[in-house]
Amino acid sequence: MKDPGHQALAAPARRRVRGIAAQAVFVALLLAAANLKKLASLAEKGEPTRRRARRRSEDIRDYRPA
Numbered sequence: 001m002k003d004p005g006h007q008a009l010a011a012p013a014r015r016r017v018r019g020i021a022a023q024a025v026f027v028a029l030l031l032a033a034a035n036l037k038k039l040a041s042l043a044e045k046g047e048p049t050r051r052r053a054r055r056r057s058e059d060i061r062d063y064r065p066a
Contacts, residue, residue, distance in 0.1 A: 007034045 007030050008014050015026040 006037075007031075009034075 004011060009027065009030050014030070015023055017023065017026065
């Protein structure tokens with residue numbers, strides 16, 4: 001993320017606004033863009049994505065006494 005050839009998060013010239021809130025917004029946008037770029041590159045390579053295990057579909061009513 002800090003690589004000057006790509007997102008250049010460490011470069012203050014990439015976010016020329018004043019204030020902590022504005023800086024935080026721009027940093028969040030840069031991070032989101034970097035993550036989207038990584039996801040797109042993975043999709044182009046054709047690597048399979050891992051699926052999360054399904055959560056159990058238990059309910060509190062399953063534990064009631066008969």
